[in-house]
Amino acid sequence: MSWISRTAIRVLLAGMAGAAVLALPATAQAAGEEYVKYYTVTSAYNGSPENLTEIAGRFLGSGGRAGEIFDRNAGRKQPDGKVLADPGRLRAGWLLVMPWDAVGAGIQYGVLPDKAPAPTKTKTKSPTSKPSPPAVGGGTPATGTRPSPGAIPSGVASQQTPGGSTGCASAAASSTKSDWARLRLAADKAWPQSRGKGQVVAVIDSGVNGVMPQLAGRVAGGSDIVQPGRRGDTDCLGTGTAMAAVVVAKQVSGDGPVGAAPDATVLPIRIAVNQPAATPEVQAKAIETAVSAGATVLALGTYVDASDAKVAQAIATAITRNVVVVLGAPTPAKQPDPQAKIGEGALWVAGVGVDDKWAVDYRKGTVDVAAPGVNVSSLGGTAPTAGTAGGGPVTGSGTHYAVGYTAAEAALVRAAYPELTAQQVTHRIKVTADRMGDGDPPHSQYGWGFLNPGEAVTKVLTEEAKEPPAPLPTGVVSEPAPAGPAGQAKDSGGRSTVLIVTALLMIAAALLLGHRIWRLLRRDPADEPAAGPEEEIDLYDPRFRTPAPALVTSGGPAPPPSPPPVNGPSFTGHRPVDDGGEDHWSRVGGHWSDQADRPAGPGRG
Structure with missing residues (x-):
């Protein structure tokens, strides 16, 4: 294998490898970065099995939105191999894709996992436990009135700090979290x-x-x-x-x-x-x-x-x-x-x-x-x-x-x-x-x-x-x-599309380069027209050639005069030669050639 062949193969492989490196991460990113909100069904909530209506009321504020949850999950295979077909029947460990505005304990955000964690039973509220602050939802603040643009955030209890070095109002952290x-x-x-x-x-x-x-x-x-x-x-x-x-x-x-x-x-x-x-x-x-x-x-x-x-x-x-x-x-x-x-x-x-x-x-x-x-x-x-x-x-x-x-x-x-x-x-x-x-x-x-x-x-x-x-x-x-x-x-497309396009361009460039090199390698020198003997190669049109004057030796005869110029490709004439013989113009080859039947001149055997 010649060095050209080896270089072509290396260039082609390098281009394809580089394209793969660029394209694969972009493809994987596009396939694996679908972030959703989801909820893992538990074995029971407040002592009763969970259902879509109850879940919609708890996380979306209205049981009437159960249909939205059903539409997002119907027919999708759950971790246990089952599928959601009845809104009233859920299995512990199922993963429910939720609408974007679902809020509450248990709502998670990220790529939907392949399997759910071990199902747990949701704790029920004890009658003697101290009630927690009510969750704040909707588009109004906790006080029930819309805050002014310069309002101090809810949950901040203002009081003057007597004798403090800063003289600033102190704040108490809010116990209500909203994510x-x-x-x-x-x-x-x-x-x-x-x-x-x-x-x-x-x-x-x-x-x-x-x-x-x-x-x-x-x-x-x-x-x-x-x-x-x-x-x-x-x-x-x-x-x-x-x-x-x-x-x-x-x-x-x-x-x-x-x-x-x-x-x-x-x-x-x-x-x-x-x-x-x-x-x-x-x-x-x-x-x-x-x-x-x-x-x-x-x-x-x-x-x-x-x-x-x-x-x-x-x-x-x-x-x-x-x-x-x-x-x-x-x-x-x-x-x-x-x-x-x-x-x-x-x-x-x-x-x-x-x-x-x-x-x-x-x-x-x-x-x-x-x-x-x-x-x-x-x-x-x-x-x-x-x-x-x-x-x-x-x-x-x-x-x-x-x-x-x-x-x-x-x-x-x-x-x-x-x-x-x-x-x-x-x-x-x-x-x-x-x-x-x-x-x-x-x-x-x-x-x-x-x-x-x-x-x-x-x-x-x-x-x-x-x-x-x-x-x-x-x-x-x-x-x-x-x-x-x-x-x-x-x-x-985003930057992932840019990477994919770049990869495709690299592949196209590598293929084009490989094709050009292949054509060079495919060209066989044997197919080229073979040149005749060096003495028969004539690069000039003999019709316009001015013959070099013959050398005159002492005591020898003077050379005959040159023939007049003749036009036309069918001309068959004679030109003087150094050895006293004559060369004939060939209509086939387009050059002067020797004739075997002409009289032998001096110096010819």
């Missing part, structure tokens, strides 16, 4: 591509309790605008810490919230100390300080009034400096309209609950995207006192939670696509959101829909290869970017 926001947002689906590394999210609010173990190492010192010269990593009101927690918090001993962009850094800019208010001058200076400090994303808390001219100008300037600005959608009480002052480029967010109801009464037509803002698990951070970090896990409601989640998604996108402008980042967040409401986006109540971090960092947008897109309108129905069927912006 619906984390499950529905599913930010962990974005983490294989981006965790927000290298991004600085400025939280402009009440400061952040940076010494809490859940936030340790993820919060910078920041700046206190109210008290110049001090740091911003202290919090008396808790709202700033709650925002920071949904961005970068980590669990401690398996408890507490998990931030959506865990590798980002929070820069706390403090504009409120003990009172939930800030002057326009302080707000504007805080925005300018954050931009000057290198923040890539601004999360404006509910103490920022964007309707003020000074604040609006600071926000507009930040946008021109290529900073993503996230803030709560305006309420009807905000006059004049802040969006008219700021213009395009900012992200206006609405907080919603598990039932998609607004956290507060926003002005219709002003919402860009929606995010969790009701009954959200986070951290209630007050300033630390002697020997304690202060605060702890809480469940609260308010627009500031939605702002925090949206800022976290912006950090994920900026880390995944550092070449995108702030305008392109906001565009990507909008067009990858899950559609809410009827009709084409933007919806008058939900804008472009609910945040989808996984889609935001993986979806391929063809418009990003061109000029930066024009800012998408807010609250005005227009033609959306190309989407999937029925206006749903589904994943057009």
